[in-house]
Amino acid sequence: ETGVTQTPRHLVMGMTNKKSLKCEQHLGHNAMYWYKQSAKKPLELMFVYNFKEQTENNSVPSRFSPECPNSSHLFLHLHTLQPEDSALYLCASSHQGQGYGYTFGSGTRLTVV
């Protein structure tokens, strides 16, 4: 049990599908993050939420739509993805504004066909 739970662990979707990734934390953290990790590439920060408000969007295409209904839950809604969007999507949480680092989930391995 990592403290940050991501579902599903694996997802295969067609380019016309709509799916959602879910992340949940019960660590009392108030910041949550989505990262993308493609093969042989560094971790890419996609979105940051502090106290449910989006504070960072790193030029992510609109086919990725995040949602943070409360400080414990974070979603990533996916629609009309491209094959190059296939990657490991990692969720993390932390205490905002403090240098304690992040707790990561196990990730969702996404394949777009």
Place this chain on the structure above:
Amino acid sequence: AQKVTQAQTEISVVEKEDVTLDCVYETRDTTYYLFWYKQPPSGELVFLIRRNSFDEQNEISGRYSWNFQKSTSSFNFTITASQVVDSAVYFCALSEPRDDYKLSFGAGTTVTVRA
């Protein structure tokens, strides 16, 4: 600009060898934090260590040890007597107050330990 540089992309060793992973960082803050994370094949990033900028003591935890040198802006990680289970990608990261303590990650070093 890259704030954290892990110059070694891949390292391959035979079991029981020692392996040292290099990490060089760049910051203008006097207070900051440095981290190492391990990412096994399962995908999750596992926290290994957090070090604040005012604590330059080296740390040892079992077969893991860390060498923090402010003079060279380095925070190197050594695995002693490596084992196959140490095979993973290892990330060094920096957290600065000027960036609201968000983590800046290096590109990672893939360690393969052969039996």
